[in-house]
Amino acid sequence: MEINAVIQDRLEAIPELSEFYYSIDSKINLTDNDSFWDCEDDFCKLLRSDFPLSFINYELTRTLGSETYISPGNATDNDYSIILSKKFQLSMKILEQGTAISEKLYSATEHLFIGCVDFKGTGPFYTDLFKQPDPFPVEVLDRTKAIYFNKRQEVKPSGIMKVIAGEDTISMLQPKTPIVLLLLASRNLYKIRWEYDRKTLCPIRSISLSPNASRLEYTARMLSEIGDDSSIDPLKALLKHEAHFVRWEAIRSVMRLDFNEGVMLLKKALDDDHPHVRNAARKSLCALGIPEENSVEN
Numbered sequence: 001m002e003i004n005a006v007i008q009d010r011l012e013a014i015p016e017l018s019e020f021y022y023s024i025d026s027k028i029n030l031t032d033n034d035s036f037w038d039c040e041d042d043f044c045k046l047l048r049s050d051f052p053l054s055f056i057n058y059e060l061t062r063t064l065g066s067e068t069y070i071s072p073g074n075a076t077d078n079d080y081s082i083i084l085s086k087k088f089q090l091s092m093k094i095l096e097q098g099t100a101i102s103e104k105l106y107s108a109t110e111h112l113f114i115g116c117v118d119f120k121g122t123g124p125f126y127t128d129l130f131k132q133p134d135p136f137p138v139e140v141l142d143r144t145k146a147i148y149f150n151k152r153q154e155v156k157p158s159g160i161m162k163v164i165a166g167e168d169t170i171s172m173l174q175p176k177t178p179i180v181l182l183l184l185a186s187r188n189l190y191k192i193r194w195e196y197d198r199k200t201l202c203p204i205r206s207i208s209l210s211p212n213a214s215r216l217e218y219t220a221r222m223l224s225e226i227g228d229d230s231s232i233d234p235l236k237a238l239l240k241h242e243a244h245f246v247r248w249e250a251i252r253s254v255m256r257l258d259f260n261e262g263v264m265l266l267k268k269a270l271d272d273d274h275p276h277v278r279n280a281a282r283k284s285l286c287a288l289g290i291p292e293e294n295s296v297e298n
Helices: 006-013 013-028 033-047 049-066 211-226 229-240 244-257 259-271 275-287
Strands: 079-084 088-094 110-115 125-131 149-156 160-163 166-174 179-186 190-197 203-208
Touching: 006 013, 006 049, 006 079, 006 160, 013 079, 033 110, 033 160, 049 079, 049 088, 049 166, 049 190, 088 275, 110 149, 149 160, 160 259, 166 275, 211 244, 229 244, 229 259, 244 259, 244 275
Parallel strands: none
Antiparallel strands: 079 088, 088 179, 110 160, 110 179, 125 149, 125 166, 190 203
16 A cells, blocks of 8 residues: 555654554455454554654654654644554544543544553543444434443553444543543544534534535535526536535525526425435425425436
């Protein structure tokens, strides 16, 4: 598998990382999502080796040595992307004592190992684990599918926990000591993430993980606000997009530009693959006082 020059340099400089990378790259099969769990022994070995300290020292040296050095991935002040590939992502998160933790609850869209790095002055970290008893399909937001509290999990230094995509939601508690986490994540297995209400534990919205789809939705809305009829055909092309919210925004945008054309698209949307689009189309036609038709030939 091709990797960029920065990651290649890391593999050459840190033997533990190189051994880990080539071992799990051969184990993870993109046609078998559960093959990710075969990497547990490799992850534990890396976590309990000298790698975490070696990596931090390496990054410090590289950063000080070159003002143009840029760590790959979405690095922040306390997050470091170590390896980013089509099969998995290895990263490190540093949490200071008392770090504020997000109150939001999101479903996991990737399988995940979380390891607690052992070093002087650290301690265990704690998470609240919630379970989704009926996780599929994730593409259709069902507000009745509440998660339930499963347990509060303690992960001691050198210990790990597993997070299952589609089934698990975790909420980290505020750390009482400095914590360094090593995380191994599979590729995204789902294109939609659910956000849950803290009090009811019911889903409140679905979030697309595709920047392209979100960009198309925004662009469609912007074209309708500009108000030029020449945008109708490009907007109608979005009706074939795989993301249901892109298709629905295209219909709404066309309707702002041409009412009659929009009504025709609403009638066609009664046969859309996604129930949210079908229901929205039905409600819109009803609000407009237009007789509902079961289907419209293309």
